[in-house]
Amino acid sequence: MKIHIDEDKCTGHGVCEAIREDVFEVGDDGVAHLITEELTEDMREDLQDACDQCPTQALRLEG
Amino acid sequence: MSRPTNESPRPYDPVDLSSRAFWAGTDTERETAFAELRAKRPVSWHRPLEDLLFTDPNDTGFWAIVRHADLVEATKRHEDLISGEGILMESLPPELLEAGQSIIAMDPPRHSKLRRLISKAFTPKQMKRIEDRIRANARMIVDDLAPKGEADFVAECAALMPMHNICDMMGIPYADRQKVAHEAAMPTGVSDPDVVGEGDPVQRLFEAAGYLHDMAKRLAAQRRDEPGDDLITALAVSEVDGARLTDDEIGAFFVLLCIAGNDTTRQSTSHAMKALTDHPAQRAWLMADFDGRITGAVEEFVRWATPIMTFRRTAARDIEFGGQTIRSGEKVILFYSSANRDETVFDRPNEFDLSRDPNPHVGFGGNGIHHCLGNQLARTQLRVLFDELLHRLPDIQAGEPDLLNANFIHGIKRMPCTFTPQR
C-alpha cells in the first residue's frame, strides 16, 4: 500500500493531517509530506478517507 | 437606482433575493424564500442585485445555489466555476477588489502557489502548538471583562479574541491592533452607514485599503531586515515562480487575512452567545460536560451563525448544473445560509441543537480549493474563548443584538451583555 501526493495540486489544507497526524504533515513548503513509510492495513480506512476528503484531490492510495 | 440595460437571457424567478428590502429583512424572512427555492427550484435565475455602490452595466442577473449538495458540488467544480472574476455578490470598483481579495479571488495555479506560502501556519498541528497563546489571549479578554458587570459583548469580547490572535500570527504590534481591526471592518460593513459613516462609502473603502496597504508595506520592509516567525515574514521573504511578491500583492493578502481573520470569528462568537442565552436548556447541556461536548457544540455555533452568507463564482464555460444550463460568464451565487438550513441534510434545521452529530455544515465552505484557511484557528478560538467565558462568568446573558445590514456578512454590530461582576 502506498500514498501518492501530487505536490502541484496540494495546497496544504491539512485535512489529511487532521485525519492521520502520524502519517501526514504539512511542511514549511506548504504541501503535505509522509512522515512514515510504514502504512499498514489497519490504516487503510483512514487513508482512504484522507484521499476522499482532500479538497484538491492531491492524494491517491495505491495497492 | 438604474437597472442594467442588458436583456436577461431568460425570465427571472419570482422569489426576490435581489432587493435591498430582502437583505434588510430578518433571517426568518430570508429563510422562507430559500426554503421555497430549495423545495421547488433549486437552481434559479434572479434579477441583478440592487447594488448600493457601483452598478455593473453588463450585469443581467445571477444564478442562486441554495441546496447543500449543490453548494458542495459548486465549490468542488473550481474549473467550471471560477473565483478570479470576483467573489462578492455586490459589485465594487475593480481597483478596490484588487486591493483586498488576494487568493480568495484567484484561480489555480496562482491561487495554490500563494496559499502554500502560509498554509503551514494554519494546520491542525500548528494550532496545537499555539493553543497556549490563544488561551492566554482569552484569559486576558475575560479578565478585563469580568469586573464590569455589563458591557458591549461585541466590542469588549467577541471582536477582541480574533483580533489578538490574527495579529499575534502576523506580528502586528499591540498599539496598532484596534485601528487595523477597525479599518478591516469597513469592506464588510460598507452597506451600513453605522459602520462606514455618513460620507461616500466608496471613498471610505479606499481610505481603509490605503491604511492597511501602508501598514503591510511597512511591516514587510521591516521583516525583510529582521525576519520573524510570523505570516508577514512568510509573505515578505518567499518567492513564487522565481519572484518575490510585490508590495501590492502582500498588501492584498494582508487585507484578506485581516478581514477573514477578524470578522467571521467575531460574528460566530456573538451569535453563539445570543443563542446560548435564548436556549438555556442547550447551555445547561453543554455545561454538564463542557470538555466532552464543546468540540461538537462549536460546529453548531458556526452552522447557526453562518457568518458568511454568500460567495460568488463565475461560469468559465457553458456548463450543466442541477438540470440548468449556465452560460459562460454568468454569475453564480452560493447561499451558505440556505445550505446550512437544508432539511434534507439537517433534522429540524431551524433548531439550535448542540448535540447535532454529524453536523456537515458548510459554514467554512464546501471543502473545495478555497475551503477556509482559518477553519482550525476559528474552531480553536471558539472552543477556548467559551471555556474561559462560560466558566468565569457563568451567569452571562446577552441582550438584544443590533444587526448589520449586509448581504455578505451575517453580522452583529453591538449587543449588550450582563453578568455578576467578578473580583
Ligand code: HEM
Ligand atoms: C467562524 C469563522 C470563519 C468562517 C465561518 C469562515 C468562512 C469562510 C468561507 C465560507 C470561506 C470560503 C470557502 C469556499 O469558498 O469554499 C473562507 C475562506 C477563507 N478564510 Fe475563513 N472563515 C472563518 C475564519 C477564518 C479565520 C480565523 C481566518 C484566518 C486568517 C480565515 C481565513 C480565510 C481565508 C484566507 C480564506 C480564503 C482561502 C482561499 O481562497 O483559498 N477564515 N472562510
Ligand code: SF4
Ligand atoms: S488534504 Fe490534500 S491539500 Fe490538504 S494537505 Fe492533505 S494532501 Fe494537501
